[in-house]
Amino acid sequence: MSLAADDSSTLSGLCRVRHDWTRAEIGALFDLPFPELLFRAQSIHRQYFDPAEVQISTLLSIKTGGCPEDCAYCPQSARYNTGVNAEKLMALDAVLAEARAAKSAGASRFCMGAAWRSPKDRDLEQVCAMVGAVKGLGLETCATLGMLSAAQAHALKRAGLDYYNHNLDTSPEFYGEIITTRVYRDRLETLEHVRDAGINVCCGGIVGMGESRADRIGMIATLAALPVHPESVPINMLVRVAGTPLADQPPLDPFEFVRTIAVARITMPRSMVRLSAGREEMSEQTQALCFLAGANSIFYGPKLLTTANPERDRDRVLLDKLGLSRMQ
Numbered sequence: 001m002s003l004a005a006d007d008s009s010t011l012s013g014l015c016r017v018r019h020d021w022t023r024a025e026i027g028a029l030f031d032l033p034f035p036e037l038l039f040r041a042q043s044i045h046r047q048y049f050d051p052a053e054v055q056i057s058t059l060l061s062i063k064t065g066g067c068p069e070d071c072a073y074c075p076q077s078a079r080y081n082t083g084v085n086a087e088k089l090m091a092l093d094a095v096l097a098e099a100r101a102a103k104s105a106g107a108s109r110f111c112m113g114a115a116w117r118s119p120k121d122r123d124l125e126q127v128c129a130m131v132g133a134v135k136g137l138g139l140e141t142c143a144t145l146g147m148l149s150a151a152q153a154h155a156l157k158r159a160g161l162d163y164y165n166h167n168l169d170t171s172p173e174f175y176g177e178i179i180t181t182r183v184y185r186d187r188l189e190t191l192e193h194v195r196d197a198g199i200n201v202c203c204g205g206i207v208g209m210g211e212s213r214a215d216r217i218g219m220i221a222t223l224a225a226l227p228v229h230p231e232s233v234p235i236n237m238l239v240r241v242a243g244t245p246l247a248d249q250p251p252l253d254p255f256e257f258v259r260t261i262a263v264a265r266i267t268m269p270r271s272m273v274r275l276s277a278g279r280e281e282m283s284e285q286t287q288a289l290c291f292l293a294g295a296n297s298i299f300y301g302p303k304l305l306t307t308a309n310p311e312r313d314r315d316r317v318l319l320d321k322l323g324l325s326r327m328q
């Protein structure tokens with residue numbers, strides 16, 4: 001199938017922002033010959049973005065470990081013995097010091113993550129103070145705190161929160177294999193509260209958890225069917241952490257990861273597609289293919305919540321080698 005083979009595969013047809021992607025259409029994209037898929041993804045990417053720019057975010061764990069949820073991939077669940085100890089919510093000054101360091105290292109967005117099922121109201125007050133202070137440094141703010149009520153989403157918006165991250169993780173069908181302490185509908189409800197409060201949505205998933213391609217298709221179909229596409233779509237490669245139920249999961253073929261990035265780019269053409277967890281184990285060549293497939297955002301810095309992320313210098317060298325620059 002060439003780019004000009006039919007109306008749905010012409011460039012203008014592909015660049016249309018659609019919310020009615022069928023699983024069959026998404027499956028057909030996954031099945032394309034690899035060069036054709038990358039060509040389409042890169043062609044669309046160029047309609048909306050400068051292909052030489054990458055947005056850089058830094059993620060800080062402001063409250064680590066001790067989470068009551070049972071997400072099978074997560075070292076912060078209190079149910080698994082992963083060596084991650086439960087810590088208290090960080091103090092405002094310490095968070096601000098990290099935010100300043102992130103800004104001077106080139107980050108434009110500072111994400112704060114807390115290992116909660118959902119924040120208690122007294123914790124939310126402290127997070128709101130952090131959001132206001134980080135914003136005062138001239139950084140965009142993002143938080144990931146678990147499930148939110150409508151009132152909590154509005155409180156974060158009033159504090160100045162720009163983005164809220166809440167991943168769908170996988171397809172609706174596979175979700176119960178990974179998490180049993182909440183249901184898919186809970187995730188969608190929090191996303192609705194965030195959107196209704198006027199906060200930008202950051203929402204994606206994790207691949208390599210033992211799901212089938214049909215599940216990857218289902219995850220992207222769900223994301224692309226949201227009434228407004230998430231402004232950021234993080235696509236994570238599972239980091240297999242010892243002590244978690246997914247520790248011995250066989251690795252996903254890197255080409256399948258690149259295909260997932262490309263299909264996310266094609267189906268959500270205006271979204272930032274973020275290369276997220278799992279970069280530590282990824283070759284430079286795989287990361288370069290991801291950029292070619294339309295990824296245009298990365299997490300930068302030595303720690304991605306509690307798992308290793310490539311050192312900043314390695315990132316800088318890679319971006320320099322590829323001639324990519326920071327999106328302002």
Ligand code: SF4
Pocket residue numbers: 067068069070071074075076077114115116117146
């Ligand atoms: S992913 Fe989030 S909600 Fe799930 S166990 Fe980890 S910290 Fe808790």
